[in-house]
Amino acid sequence: MAENKTQPTDASVDDFINQVESPKKREDAFALKKMMEEITGEKAVMWGPSIIGFGQYHYKYESGREGDFLIVGFSPRKASISLYVLGCMHEDFDFTIQKLGKVKTGASCIYINKLSDIDENALQELIAKGYQYMKSKYPTR
Template sequence: MYELKTKQNDDSVIEFIEMIDSPRKREDAYHLLDIFTEVTGHPAKMWGSSIIGFGSYHYKYDSGHEGDAPLVGFSPRKAKFSLYFATGDPKREELLSNFGKHTSGKACVYINKLADIEVEVLKALIKRSMTFLRETYPDASN
């Protein structure tokens, strides 16, 4: 059976951020940490070795695959920041249209730096993602 690699753990979020080589990226990571903590009301937790997540929910797909994931999160990757929001939410694209300079994949939104985006739209994306996941998965953390 497949086992998820990205599980919540007790590794230190601060120690992880402190290991970021670039001073600007490290500063942006601390700002993102503050924004996500404020908006979600959840403490930051490490998920796997490189994702900082907030809250959690349990999902189960029609295929039978199931697991736990953070409601929202981010990862300060070497090239760009990966921001994790809910997939499948039709309102996500509308919000992203006013987000600023970014690219997006199925599950992630990628930004180079915090100065490239609209922070108020980021806050709206976080709130919307949490609302969508709580509606979709009633056992999601509040």
């Protein structure tokens, strides 16, 4: 069985953020790091070369494939900032996502151009709800 390509690393989160080209995106990345650390109580960890994650859970599919992945995180990509709030595509999260403002959504991602485009209180609520949802659905061993 193949391992998940995106694994936690020992790379420095701050060094990664400091390499972000856009000064505004860099500023937003540091703000998101602080926000997610405060909400989750978890230390920021690099997952692969470009995702900053907070917390992790273990999954196991009926196919037998299993692995670990981050609970919440983000990546300050060139086009937009990708927010990974895995629990947010379930339950009663639609209303919270709508409150965010100017976003696009994908399978388990929310894409924003900059923090000032969205309602930060709604984002904090979404992160907290998504984190708690995943912690309750996938309790740590």
